[in-house]
Amino acid sequence: MWVVPESDIFTMGLWSISVGALGAAVAGIILANTDYFLPTMEKATLEYLEDAELKSIADDSRKFKAKDLWEKNGAVIMAVRRPGCFLCREEASSLSQLKPELDQLGVPLYGVVKEKIGTEIEAFQPYFKGDLFLDEKKCFYGPQKRKMMYLGFIRLGVWQNFRRAWKAGYDGNLEGEGFILGGVFVIGSGNQGILLEHREKEFGDKANLTAVLEAAKKIKRKNEVH
Numbered sequence: 001m002w003v004v005p006e007s008d009i010f011t012m013g014l015w016s017i018s019v020g021a022l023g024a025a026v027a028g029i030i031l032a033n034t035d036y037f038l039p040t041m042e043k044a045t046l047e048y049l050e051d052a053e054l055k056s057i058a059d060d061s062r063k064f065k066a067k068d069l070w071e072k073n074g075a076v077i078m079a080v081r082r083p084g085c086f087l088c089r090e091e092a093s094s095l096s097q098l099k100p101e102l103d104q105l106g107v108p109l110y111g112v113v114k115e116k117i118g119t120e121i122e123a124f125q126p127y128f129k130g131d132l133f134l135d136e137k138k139c140f141y142g143p144q145k146r147k148m149m150y151l152g153f154i155r156l157g158v159w160q161n162f163r164r165a166w167k168a169g170y171d172g173n174l175e176g177e178g179f180i181l182g183g184v185f186v187i188g189s190g191n192q193g194i195l196l197e198h199r200e201k202e203f204g205d206k207a208n209l210t211a212v213l214e215a216a217k218k219i220k221r222k223n224e225v226h
């Protein structure tokens with residue numbers, strides 16, 4: 001009787017494991033690039049955001065309700081994923097390009113960050129033409145916090161975003177929490193409501209500036225309400 005030497009069985013076993021692992025890895029990468037594993041999104045309601053407690057960056061004993069930001073003239077608000085992230089810096093400066101038009105409309109531009117560490121916020125400020133506030137409870141990243149972990153690094157879209165921001169000369173660091181995804185909101189005055197809600201689908205998924213500006217134009221200013 002012909003007997004397969006044990007070492008051959010071992011080699012065959014290793015091969016099948018490797019082929020299996022490769023197959024799983026390929027399947028994993030393909031799946032990771034679909035929207036299948038993307039964090040689900042729950043839209044924020046105005047009532048939810050209004051109550052968010054924000055703090056001044058300079059003096060974190062100064063607390064206020066987020067509603068104050070849009071009560072009179074509405075607001076465009078960026079929920080920054082991570083101030084040290086070069087993708088967020090890129091998004092911040094593209095949003096800041098709208099600043100002259102927003103000024104004309106009388107609509108303020110604000111940003112919120114999750115945490116205050118070292119000089120991260122000061123280092124981010126040059127990229128962003130608006131005031132920044134601290135959202136320690138991460139309300140603007142909720143109601144359901146959406147996380148993208150290492151999955152983000154095998155998504156083609158994310159690499160394309162990396163490439164775009166990198167070519168544009170942005171750089172950053174690795175300080176701070178950066179897995180909870182951010183976004184951009186355009187909120188009307190008073191109880192007008194949320195006019196645009198852009199949730200970052202993956203790292204570096206930028207808001208559509210045309211849409212942001214269109215939404216900002218719909219904001220009713222308090223002194224114009226008849």
Ligand SMILES: *[C@@H]1O[C@H](CO)[C@@H](O)[C@H](O)[C@H]1NC(C)=O
Nearest residue numbers: 207208209210211212214215
């Ligand atoms: C951006 O928004 C505008 C206005 O809503 C829309 O016409 C345009 O197709 C959008 N662009 C992209 C790339 O989605």
